[in-house]
Each structure stands twice: as C-alpha cells, then as structure tokens.
Amino acid sequence: MHGAEKLRRRAGGIKVVFHPLFLAVGILSAFTGGMLLFVAAVLAALEHELAHALAARRYGFELSRIVLMPYGAVISGDIAGMGRGNELKVLIAGPLVNLATGLAFVALWWLYPEVYPFTELAASISFSLFFVNLLPAYPLDGGRILRLLLQPIGKKRAKIVSGILSILTALGILGYFIWSCFSAPNFSALAFSLLLQFGAFGGGSYGRIAFSPKRFLRGVEEKRVAVDGSVSVQDAIRFLREDRYLTLILFEDGEYLGEISEEEFLAAMQRGAYAEPLSSLLSI
Numbered sequence: 001m002h003g004a005e006k007l008r009r010r011a012g013g014i015k016v017v018f019h020p021l022f023l024a025v026g027i028l029s030a031f032t033g034g035m036l037l038f039v040a041a042v043l044a045a046l047e048h049e050l051a052h053a054l055a056a057r058r059y060g061f062e063l064s065r066i067v068l069m070p071y072g073a074v075i076s077g078d079i080a081g082m083g084r085g086n087e088l089k090v091l092i093a094g095p096l097v098n099l100a101t102g103l104a105f106v107a108l109w110w111l112y113p114e115v116y117p118f119t120e121l122a123a124s125i126s127f128s129l130f131f132v133n134l135l136p137a138y139p140l141d142g143g144r145i146l147r148l149l150l151q152p153i154g155k156k157r158a159k160i161v162s163g164i165l166s167i168l169t170a171l172g173i174l175g176y177f178i179w180s181c182f183s184a185p186n187f188s189a190l191a192f193s194l195l196l197q198f199g200a201f202g203g204g205s206y207g208r209i210a211f212s213p214k215r216f217l218r219g220v221e222e223k224r225v226a227v228d229g230s231v232s233v234q235d236a237i238r239f240l241r242e243d244r245y246l247t248l249i250l251f252e253d254g255e256y257l258g259e260i261s262e263e264e265f266l267a268a269m270q271r272g273a274y275a276e277p278l279s280s281l282l283s284i
Contacts, residue, residue, distance in 0.1 A: 014050065014053060014063075014064055014065075014066060015064055015065045015066070016046070016066045016067075016068065017065060017066065017067045017068070018067075018068050019067060019068060019069045019070065021069070021070040022068045022069055022070050024070075025038070025070045026038055036121065037121065037125075040121055040122050040125050041072075041125055042068065042073075043122075044098060044101070044122070044125045044126050044129050045068070045072050045073040045129070046066065046068075046073060047097055047098065047101065048073070048094040048095070048097060048098055048129055048133070049063070049066045049073045049074075049075045049094065050066075050097075051093040051094045051096070051097035052075055052090055052091070052093055052094045053066075053075065054093070055089055055090040055093035056090045058237060059083075059086040059089075059090065059234070059237065059269070059274065060237050060240070060266070060269040061090075063075045070191070071191055071192060074139075083272035083274055084148050084151065084272075086272075086274060087148060088145060088148055088149075091141045091144050091145050091148075092141070092145065094133060094141055095129070095130045095133045095134055095141055096130075098126045098127070098129040098130040098133070099126070099127070099130040101122075101123075101126040102123050102124075102126035102127040102130065105119050105120075105122060105123035105126070106123065135169055136162070136165045136166070136169060137165065137166040137169035137170065137196045138162055138163065138166045138196070140196070143162055143165070143166055146162050146165065147159060147162040150162060166196055166197075167196075167197060169196060170193045170194075170196035170197045171193070173189050173192055173193040173196065174189075174190070174193040176189050177189040177190040177193060220244065220245045221244050221245070222244060222245045222246075222247055223239070223244035223245065223246050223247070224247045224249055225239045225246065225247070225248055225249065226249045226251060227239075227248055227249070227250065227251070227278065228250070228251055228252065229250040229251065229252045229257050229277060229278050229279030229282075230252070230277050230278075230279065231277065231278050232274065232275055232276065232277060232278070233265070233268050233269060233273055233274050233275070233276055233277075233278065233281075234274035234275065236248065236265065236278060237269070240262075245262055246262040246265065247259055247260070247261060247262065248260040248265060248278060250278055250279055250282065252279065257279055257282060258282045260278060260281050260282070264281055265278075265281070268281055
C-alpha cells in the first residue's frame with residue numbers, strides 16, 4: 001500500500017461466485033443420486049476457504065471472493081507484504097479447520113453412536129480435504145507451504161522445485177486413474193491430476209486490506225484509539241474497522257508519545273514489521 005490513494009478497504013463480507021461448470025456438476029449430481037455428497041463437499045470447501053479468510057484478516061489482508069469450481073473452491077488476490085510466518089499460518093488454517101471438523105464428528109460418534117450413519121460422509125470429506133490439501137503440490141496449501149519453506153534457497157529455485165514436485169504428484173494421481181480404468185475408472189482422479197499439472201507453476205493469492213479513495217469523497221469517520229506504545233503492530237490489527245479511519249494515540253507510562261496514522265500503520269504491515277512495537281513507528 002503506497003500513499004493516501006491506497007488506503008485500506010475492509011470487506012463487509014465474503015462474496016461467493018459460482019463457476020458455470022460448478023452449477024452443471026450440481027445439477028448432474030441431483031440426477032445421479034450424488035446430491036448429498038455434492039452438498040457436503042461444498043460446505044467443507046467453504047469452511048476451508050473461510051478459515052483462510054479469517055486468518056488473513058488477522059494479519060491485515062482480505063480474502064473476500066471465493067469461486068466455487070467443479071473440483072472445489074479457490075480464493076485469490078495479491079500477497080505482497082505479508083510476512084512468510086504469517087502466510088504459513090494463513091495457509092495451514094484451512095486444513096486445520098477441516099481436521100478439527102473431522103475430529104469433532106469422531107467425538108460425536110463416541111458420545112452419540114447413533115448419529116454415525118448420518119455424519120460419516122461429512123467426516124470423511126473433512127479428513128480427505130485435510131490430507132489432500134497437505135500434498136506437496138501447487139496450488140494446494142501443501143504446495144504453497146512447501147514453496148514458502150524453500151524460499152531460503154531463492155524464490156526462483158523454490159518455484160522450480162515445488163513445480164517439479166507438483167508435476168510428480170500429478171503424474172502419480174494420473175497413474176492411479178490409469179490403474180482404475182481396468183476396473184471402475186475414477187474420473188475425479190483424472191480431473192485432479194490435470195488441475196495440479198496446470199497449477200504447478202502458478203502464483204499466489206491474498207489481497208491487501210485497502211479502501212477506495214472514493215470513500216473519502218463521502219466522508220469517513222475517524223476512530224481514535226489510545227494504546228500503550230509497547231503493543232505490537234500485529235496486536236493492533238484488531239483496531240482496524242471497515243468504515244473508519246484509524247489513528248493510534250501512543251502512551252508510555254501514562255505519558256503521551258505521539259500519533260500513528262493508518263497509512264503509517266499499514267506501511268509497517270506491508271514491511272512485515274508485525275513484531276515491532278507501535279512506538280518504533282514514531283521514529284519512522
């Protein structure tokens with residue numbers, strides 16, 4: 001974010017977009033007896049992407065557009081400025097929520113065994129999303145995590161190595177599809193393999209919180225927060241609001257230190273200075 005013309009826009013909600021082929025698959029499932037599986041998979045995928053979105057907002061980024069595809073859901077944008085550690089937390093949030101959901105169903109079966117027949121499918125899908133998304137293949141979460149972990153060897157090399165592993169994973173799944181053709185062809189495996197092959201060398205996905213300068217033509221209410229200067233940039237993200245311009249008033253031991261504008265605060269976030277105390281921004 002650079003200057004007043006790129007101040008933050010806080011999304012009021014998550015926009016869900018339906019790909020035409022997604023709707024076609026939904027209609028097909030209704031006529032083939034797979035509607036329950038289709039709905040359960042969609043809900044699990046939405047839960048997964050919403051977990052990414054909520055984690056990203058904690059670090060000052062927004063994920064406000066989910067596209068439901070025939071093979072799942074995707075969320076996109078520009079991650080410039082997010083620290084590597086925070087991006088790892090955002091990426092792992094999706095699989096962890098699916099794992100937690102699956103474990104919750106298992107706990108429910110232990111307490112109320114009679115609900116097993118009604119929840120077994122949902123639990124299986126949750127566990128499947130957890131394991132599948134941790135595969136070291138781009139654009140899955142596991143592939144993105146691998147690329148981040150490989151960054152010390154250089155971004156270009158990391159992209160090449162993760163891309164090669166993605167291709168190998170895709171070829172392995174393609175091999176499974178070929179093997180399945182000798183009994184019952186698994187076309188889902190074929191589609192998944194093609195997805196990984198096309199996405200092997202793709203790019204990243206999270207949009208910076210910003211809000212349009214047009215909002216200032218109508219007037220934006222200011223939110224002034226008095227806070228200790230020792231509070232970190234990361235902990236102060238919670239003060240950001242969708243419809244208010246943030247000004248932080250810093251104190252130390254009850255003594256006034258100065259003020260931090262929202263632009264200065266967002267600039268610190270862009271630098272990845274999440275662990276720095278707010279008082280350090282005054283010198284800048």
